Amino acid sequence: MRRFGLVLLATTALSGCHMPGQPQPGPEVPRPEAVMSFAQLYGENCSGCHGADGRNGSAMELANPLYLAIIDDAALRNIITNGEKGTLMPGFGNAAGGNLTDEQVNALVSGMRAKWAKPNVLSGMTAPAWKASHPGDATRGAAVYAQACARCHGNTPQKPGPAGSILDGSFLALVNDQTIRTIVIAGRDDIGQPDWRNVMPGRALTDAEITDLSVWLIAQTPPHPGHPYPGTQPLAPHTR
Amino acid sequence: MPWYRRTYDWLERRLQLEGPIKDAVLHPVPKSTASWWYVFGSASAVLLVLQVVTGILLALVYSPSASHAWNILQVLNQQVPLGWFLRAMHGWGSNFMVAVVVIHMAQVFLFGAYKFPRELTWIIGVFLLLLTLGMAFTGQVLRFDQDAYWGLAIGASILGRVPWIGGQLVHLMLGGPIINGATLTRFFALHVFILPGTLLVLTVLHVWMVVKLGINEWPMPGRLVRRETYIQEYNELAHKDGLPFFPGAAWKDAYFAAAILLAVAICAAIFGPYGPTGTPDPTVINTVPRPDPPFLWIYTVLSYLPPEMETPFLLIVPPIAIAVLLGLPFVAGVGEKSWWRRPVAVFTVMFLAVCWASFTHLATSTPWSPKMNAWSGSPIPTAFLEHRTPLERQGANVFQEKQCRNCHSIGGSGGERGPALDDVATRLTEDQLIRQVLLGGGNMPAYGSTLSPPETTALVRFLNTLHPNYQPAASDASRAVAEQGGVPPASTVEPGNGQHKTQ
Amino acid sequence: MDEKLPPPSPHEQEQLLERDRISRRSFLMNVGLAINAAVGVLLAVPVVAYILGPVMRRREYLTWVDLGDAAKFNPGETKLVSFRNPFTNEWDGETANIPAYVRTAAPGRYTVFAVNCAHLGCPVRWFSESQLFMCPCHGGVYYADGSRASGPPERGLFEYPTKIENGHLLIEAGQMPTLSNRAAVRPCGEQSQPTLVKRIAPCPGTDEPTIG
Ligand code: FES
Numbered sequence: 001m002r003r004f005g006l007v008l009l010a011t012t013a014l015s016g017c018h019m020p021g022q023p024q025p026g027p028e029v030p031r032p033e034a035v036m037s038f039a040q041l042y043g044e045n046c047s048g049c050h051g052a053d054g055r056n057g058s059a060m061e062l063a064n065p066l067y068l069a070i071i072d073d074a075a076l077r078n079i080i081t082n083g084e085k086g087t088l089m090p091g092f093g094n095a096a097g098g099n100l101t102d103e104q105v106n107a108l109v110s111g112m113r114a115k116w117a118k119p120n121v122l123s124g125m126t127a128p129a130w131k132a133s134h135p136g137d138a139t140r141g142a143a144v145y146a147q148a149c150a151r152c153h154g155n156t157p158q159k160p161g162p163a164g165s166i167l168d169g170s171f172l173a174l175v176n177d178q179t180i181r182t183i184v185i186a187g188r189d190d191i192g193q194p195d196w197r198n199v200m201p202g203r204a205l206t207d208a209e210i211t212d213l214s215v216w217l218i219a220q221t222p223p224h225p226g227h228p229y230p231g232t233q234p235l236a237p238h239t240r
Numbered sequence: 241m242p243w244y245r246r247t248y249d250w251l252e253r254r255l256q257l258e259g260p261i262k263d264a265v266l267h268p269v270p271k272s273t274a275s276w277w278y279v280f281g282s283a284s285a286v287l288l289v290l291q292v293v294t295g296i297l298l299a300l301v302y303s304p305s306a307s308h309a310w311n312i313l314q315v316l317n318q319q320v321p322l323g324w325f326l327r328a329m330h331g332w333g334s335n336f337m338v339a340v341v342v343i344h345m346a347q348v349f350l351f352g353a354y355k356f357p358r359e360l361t362w363i364i365g366v367f368l369l370l371l372t373l374g375m376a377f378t379g380q381v382l383r384f385d386q387d388a389y390w391g392l393a394i395g396a397s398i399l400g401r402v403p404w405i406g407g408q409l410v411h412l413m414l415g416g417p418i419i420n421g422a423t424l425t426r427f428f429a430l431h432v433f434i435l436p437g438t439l440l441v442l443t444v445l446h447v448w449m450v451v452k453l454g455i456n457e458w459p460m461p462g463r464l465v466r467r468e469t470y471i472q473e474y475n476e477l478a479h480k481d482g483l484p485f486f487p488g489a490a491w492k493d494a495y496f497a498a499a500i501l502l503a504v505a506i507c508a509a510i511f512g513p514y515g516p517t518g519t520p521d522p523t524v525i526n527t528v529p530r531p532d533p534p535f536l537w538i539y540t541v542l543s544y545l546p547p548e549m550e551t552p553f554l555l556i557v558p559p560i561a562i563a564v565l566l567g568l569p570f571v572a573g574v575g576e577k578s579w580w581r582r583p584v585a586v587f588t589v590m591f592l593a594v595c596w597a598s599f600t601h602l603a604t605s606t607p608w609s610p611k612m613n614a615w616s617g618s619p620i621p622t623a624f625l626e627h628r629t630p631l632e633r634q635g636a637n638v639f640q641e642k643q644c645r646n647c648h649s650i651g652g653s654g655g656e657r658g659p660a661l662d663d664v665a666t667r668l669t670e671d672q673l674i675r676q677v678l679l680g681g682g683n684m685p686a687y688g689s690t691l692s693p694p695e696t697t698a699l700v701r702f703l704n705t706l707h708p709n710y711q712p713a714a715s716d717a718s719r720a721v722a723e724q725g726g727v728p729p730a731s732t733v734e735p736g737n738g739q740h741k742t743q
Numbered sequence: 744m745d746e747k748l749p750p751p752s753p754h755e756q757e758q759l760l761e762r763d764r765i766s767r768r769s770f771l772m773n774v775g776l777a778i779n780a781a782v783g784v785l786l787a788v789p790v791v792a793y794i795l796g797p798v799m800r801r802r803e804y805l806t807w808v809d810l811g812d813a814a815k816f817n818p819g820e821t822k823l824v825s826f827r828n829p830f831t832n833e834w835d836g837e838t839a840n841i842p843a844y845v846r847t848a849a850p851g852r853y854t855v856f857a858v859n860c861a862h863l864g865c866p867v868r869w870f871s872e873s874q875l876f877m878c879p880c881h882g883g884v885y886y887a888d889g890s891r892a893s894g895p896p897e898r899g900l901f902e903y904p905t906k907i908e909n910g911h912l913l914i915e916a917g918q919m920p921t922l923s924n925r926a927a928v929r930p931c932g933e934q935s936q937p938t939l940v941k942r943i944a945p946c947p948g949t950d951e952p953t954i955g
Contacts, residue, residue, distance in 0.1 A: 019325075019509045019510070019512075020509070020510050020511075020512070021324070021325075021328055021508060021509050021510050021511050021512025021513070022324055022325075022512060023317045023318065023324050023512055023513065025318060027314060027516070027518070027519075028515055028516065028517055029385075029386070029515075029517040029518040030518070031518065031519060031521075031524060032524060032526045043617055044613050044616060044617040045616045045617065046616065047616075047617055047618075047619045048614070048615055048616040048617050048618055048619060048620075048640045048645065049616070049619075049636075049637055049640045049641070050619075051619050052619045056619075056622045056625065057619055057620070057625075058620055058625055058633045058634075058636035058637050058639075058640065059633075059637050088634065088637040088638060088641045088695075090641060090871070090872050092616075097820065097821075097822060097823075097869075097871050099526060153630075160629065163629070163630075164628070164629025164630050164631065164632070165629065165630070165631070166630050168629075168630075168631045169694065170631055170634075170693070170694035170695075170697040170698050170701075171630050171631040171634055171694075171698065173692070173694035174634045174637070174638070174694055174695065174698055175634070191625075191626075224693065225693060225694040225697075226692065226693035226694030226695070226696060226697035226698070227693040305834050305836075306834060306835050306836045306838045307833075307834050307835065307836025307837070307838075308834075308836070389838065390864070390865055390866065390880075393859060393863070393864035393865065393919070394863045394864055394865065394880070396864060396919060396921060397859070397862070397863040397864035397921050397922070398863065399921075400921025400922045400923045400924070401921075401922050401923065402923070403923075406921065406922065406923030407803070407921070407923040407924045408798040410919065410921050410923070410924070411797045411798050411804075411918075412794075412795065412797060412798050414797070414919065415797050416797050416804070416830060417804035417828070417830050417917055417918035417919065418828050418830070418831075418838070418839065418841065418917075418918060418919045419838055419919065420828070420831060420832070420835035420838045420839055421832055421834045421835040421836070421838070422797070422832075519837060520836075520837065520838055521837040521838070521840060522837075522838065522840065522841060522842055522858070522866065523823075523825040523837070523840050523841075523842040525823060525842060525858060525866045525867075525868050526868065527866065527879070528879040529865055529879065529880060539880075539881075542863060542881055542895070543880075543881035543882065543895065545895070547895050547896065547897045548897070550862075550895065550897070608881055608882040608894075609878075609879055609880065609881065609882050610877045610878075610879070610882055610884070612868055612877065612879055615870075615872075641872050642872055642873040643870050643872060643873040643875065643877070644873075646870075646877060647882075657882050680892070680893070683893045683894065684893060685875060685884050685886065685892035685893050686892070687873070689874070689886075690873050690874045690875075
């Protein structure tokens, strides 16, 4: 026990300096709703689909300054909280059955802006609005597709272009017109896909063209997308 | 005569302790027992004293109130000077104590020290082990964090499996219908009064018998224990070729005791106290309960037992194990002591040690649990998304969104409950993938009612790209035949056949 | 050292005992022991009763608990709610807040699941995207209707009995559900199940494998 006493004495003497085992301030595991750090919130809730740094994910690139420039906070908040109907983006807010409080959603939105937004990304140009302002015209959309998209994505689902088909029924069933609009405008610089200025040879797409295009694309969704035997009825009704 | 000598004499004349203590300390022991192998018993006792002292110190601040205990631990960690260090000493002391007690037991077993006339010493030792484990579990409860709460839930659920009286046992254990303040107070009483009281009394008896019956001599192959002659043989050994316990053998105990206390202190200073993890609020569902180190192996066992064996195992095996331990000195009370001639004993210890180590190791990575945040928190490595079509990318989204990732890893991250899918397309054809996803099977739930046809198509297309490093994709020979109108290819061993995926 | 009072030798002790063996004193001693035994038994009764208090008070702790307006549960959704346990003391703090999952299969059809896994009581988590409950402890998984999907559990999730009164959803709750109280009883059959699952496991709670 003498040695133990010595150790304790030494420890007391050392207590002025910081020992590695000393707990950090604050509880080791805070209540889930008390987590406010953007890195942790994004890492646990978003990075799975949107990529580790908002880039190179399977879903939309969030570290895309163009995207952050066209979408406003309210829209971002709404998508995070309630999800995006017609797509695979689920709602993460408490109201939609998710885990995030309103404050945490705010922290995500402001964190994304602080980390990834660039003030001069449009450099004077006005980008088309994030939300379509009028119902599009599908027939004109077909022409836009043939001019702007068919080069890379092919003219029919059976003959996809080098970038893969976007006329595939299953693909179209998993996105909505907003997905298409967003990706056409903002592009994905992380995987080398062009924004609205560079899709068409020679000029940028106009707002109206993008609207028409997305309406036409969504209209191409077949009645039974992804169904191997389209004649028969699905086995169980889709529950969502 | 100096003053301290006079005080000593004054006290001794009244206490009369010198005689018995001298007897105990100076009694001769066989020379062979002055070995480093014999230090674990005394080390357990020293750790027990450490636990009592640190426990009392913690009790100066702690309060067993369900609504306050967790906050008090925060205060201990953050505000009371060196409160965190005492918590850490107590926590690490507990780990060390369990470890040293188990090592002590293994050593006693291998050295045949449980044989005549030390049967009762062994039996009491078994109870001391159980009490030590009981202290470890009840101590974890007093930490009263999420892990403690759900640890109690697991304990109650195990009791709930007892036939007929299970329900009553649960209420008895919890002190009421749910885990709440009454539960904490009864575990407090157990941890602070009942178990340590029993532990101390039994320890005194245990040590008393060690002193009275002598320390087990170093076993020699061929020196058999016989009831008729053993005592005489031992006394001869101790007196002819012996030395007084103090200081002959005790100095090693002293060195080891100091070393182990120092080790506890160093662990405490470096790794710090255990938790507390989140608050004991059952409405916080997002938690992944983990038991403390001494119980990790049980966690593994409970995960791997087949469901139908579980209740019998939980209720029958522990009593049998305890009965075996208690019955051991009666079954093998005499005869050979040396491990050189007891292969079964040696292999039993080795087998148990290997099982324990691998179970504990498994429980640190819990490959059986879904990783609850993997679907939203583990990005798919870029390599698995490069040059994929839009549909395949959507498939990756489906893969994440439908929580497939919680059980299946890709690129080394994600759950390990199901197989890793990095190269699933080399194992399953598209048709097989569709079947597996929709109908489940093995240990996989059926997703048929949750996945829409487009989601299934996208998911399977994505999975179908997972045959990295130019490995050939799995192919279905019958498809090729069907595509040729039912005509089988001329030769089935054509070079390159099956190397290309049939679309 | 010499003034120490020598203890009586074993021989002397023997003699002293022998002298008192059959005498008034030894009789009185025996009666004294008997009285102590009787008092001991008498005292043990309240002690045992005190210890068994939580069990003796009643077999099951159950009462109807109001989960609030039933209209706030949207059809097709499964929602995490929490209620204050009806048998509680003020000092139970947050441990008396008990969570539960309310599933609204169709308008007006409510199933309320305990969060405790039917395996060993860990809190299962609901994933609306894949319509599964997953357990963090040993990997138990349940379908949306509570039936076992995979992992160590032998049966489906525990359900609270429900009823609707004045538009409020009530459940019969109060104790931790385990395999040996009322929660274990679970009718099998006409529960709404996904067609596919019904075909695979005819009755939830049986330990039939899912398929394959
Ligand atoms: S407690 Fe849920 S699987 Fe064991």
